[in-house]
Amino acid sequence: MLNILALIVFFILLFALIYVFGEYIAWIYQKETRSKNELPKKLSFFKKLDRPFKLIEEKIFSFLNIEPDKEMNWKQYLFSLLIFNGILFVFLFLVFKFQNILPLNPLNLDGMSWDQAFHTASTFISNTNQQHYGGETLSYFSQLFAVCLAMFLSAGTGLALAPAFTRGIQNEEATKLGNFYVNLIKGLIRFLLPVSFIVGLILISQGSPQWFGGEIVVNTIEGVKQVIRIGPVAGIEAIKTLGTNGGGYFAANAAHPFENPTILANIVLNLIMLASPMAIIYAFGIWIGKRRHGVILIGALFVIFLGLFWVTAAGEAQPNRAIIMNETNLTVDQSAGNMEGKETRFGSLLSSLWAISTTSTTNGAVNSMHNSYTPQGSVGPFLAMAMNCLYNGIGVGLLNLMTYIFICVFIAGLMIGRAPQYLGKQIEWREVKIAALIILLLPVLVLFPTSIAVITEAGKEAIHNPGFTGFSEVLYEMFSAGANNGSGMEGLMDNSVFYNLLNGGAILMGRYLPIFGQLVIAGNLSKKKIRPETEGTLKVENLSFLVLFVGVMIIIGGLIFMPALAVGPIAEMLSEGM
Amino acid sequence: MSIKKNIVVAIKLTLLSLLIFSIVYPLLLGGVGQLFADKTAGSIIYQDGEAVGSRLIGQNFESDSYFISRLSSINYDASTSGSDNLAASNPKLQHRIAADLEEIEKKYHPGNKAVPADLITESGSALDPHISPEAAYFQVEYLAEKTGISESTLNSLIEEHTESKLLGLFGESRVNVLELNLALEEVLD
Structure with a gap:
């Protein structure tokens, strides 16, 4: 019963967050999608942010020398997207391959092999974040100048596609879908960066480090030396989760206590992991002038989501078979469910919830x-x-x-x-x-x-x-x-x-x-x-x-x-x- | 936009992004994060001025007079992370469990008492700082004998160090093993 109550509270929080994120994202791209819907009165304080954001954006546009009003048809939009991602790909490949000779590598870690650098660069520009390396083998330079960078830009690239596609539906006998760079920069500056910053601070308050000083060595009370890897974890963790990226700072990903230190951190991360892609579907409803349609789509998917979650949660509440089959005469208390590969603080329920959340949002981070x-x-x-x-x-x-x-x-x-x-x-x-x-x-x-x-x-x-x-x-x-x-x-x-x-x-x-x-x-x-x-x-x-x-x-x-x-x-x- | 102009814009935007997302963002976050004191630096615990561990990172306890942590295939070497990823159908997992149960039987003589599952399973990170309260209580009888501290004192230590579910709803109750052992040491002194 307690579990059901916990889930109800979680989903109420989730829907509240989708509402706020969705209205906010819809407002960001109001002009670009030709939306006629305004921010609801409750959230109209977001409008105060418009001026400072506009100032920053105008500076960026003039630095890049682009005219925001010059819009692109689908071919030009795709072309700009591919060139931007292509250059990012080359940059990432070089960083991963040559991290051994780049700065900020206090542990003298080796560069990746060419095939691994290819895989890692592909996976980060495409918002996939499948990892064939352990996070511990990356230098600070690679983590910040390749991983963290790509997490923002690949999420921004994905986000920039939503208003362009919507414009296609809104247009009548026209060809222009918007300006790729404008959509990209607006999404980065107005949504991904500020929200990541707030989430990063919450994570730090929970114990996730944001540290640049190299590894920490302690002498345990048993007199053993323990070397603790640490780094700018909180900031990467925030955008990793918000931007449906999922590539862990550490090999153990969000099971690692530095990435996901407490139950509260886990709930916050799980909420934003689901809310950011769901909010865009909600925003779509706003753009096309049918809030109800967005809500219905989210609801339909939610039915499937709940079904899959139930299958997994019920499976993980069961005992691990390898323990049942043991031939000793001891009894083992498996009332907590299958605890192999799970953290004590999360238990089987929050692990299952995360597992379905991460796979249904193509996030890929794991906490078990x-x-x-x-x-x-x-x-x-x-x-x-x-x-x-x-x-x-x-x-x-x-x-x-x-x-x-x-x-x-x-x-x-x-x-x-x-x-x-x-x-x-x-x-x-x-x-x-x-x-x-x-x-x-x-x-x-x-x-x-x-x-x-x-x-x-x-x-x-x-x-x-x-x-x-x-x-x-x-x-x-x-x-x-x-x-x-x-x-x-x-x-x-x-x-x-x-x-x-x-x-x-x-x-x-x-x-x-x-x-x-x-x-x-x-x-x-x-x-x-x-x-x-x-x-x-x-x-x-x-x-x-x-x-x-x-x-x-x-x-x-x-x-x-x-x-x-x-x-x-x-x-x-x-x-x-x- | 022409190809050339597109490439120039893309390169300039990549450079600008490096400045914003790779330098300003992490540094500013670290700076503002100083509000939370030692947390930005890994929540290190000090004893008599010496760093003895992190509150968040588990440790291996081998001595007879400490509570033990969960299993770790990397032996709580925090320069790396991640479990052994064994499936329930893998004979390796079955052998590991059998061996561990035998060891537990020898050490704790549980008799009819059930062994809490978290003592014979590995966490996902292999750096889990916690065990369940049940796993802590399971060790009380043995530790009372080894340390000479009364069972009731040990029980109240565990109770003091049990962290409950978030809002009584989310996650599981747990005990931080390092903090519990530090408290136990204090009692011994």
């Missing part, structure tokens, strides 16, 4: 080790990654959601024999074709590499746990890469040329191909007329559409991967009974 989950417990994170549209990454989450909606509108249109239409825009074969290709891309990026990995020596020798779990490790890793999730069943020894290249390639394709397709769709929609809603229009706000929408997501997102999941976690679950 998914490899040690019960088979039932690990099904939830798997499915959350497979659907790849549950809230998802910051900004791109909205685009992925729209991709599913177009498919859904099309199917609904076919079912009732009406021309499919969404928010006044007719959805035609071109849009549906691209949307279908985007959705089919994920299975290609996940299942092909998985098959390659399990039939080659290079792929198999990395497997850590035997049996079905071993297959799950590989499948999980490929999901994590293809879906730009970044979560890991950390057992897999994935730092090899084979995995670095395979995953790195999948990560880049999994990020930029959908963005390409979605911007094409936005460009197409932008050119169309807005048709008035009539009696014959398909309603996207009633219950039957929602049921259809949830159904399509479960069928497409879940069932494509059912055969593969059957060999991994499901097989393990079934074999447990034997």
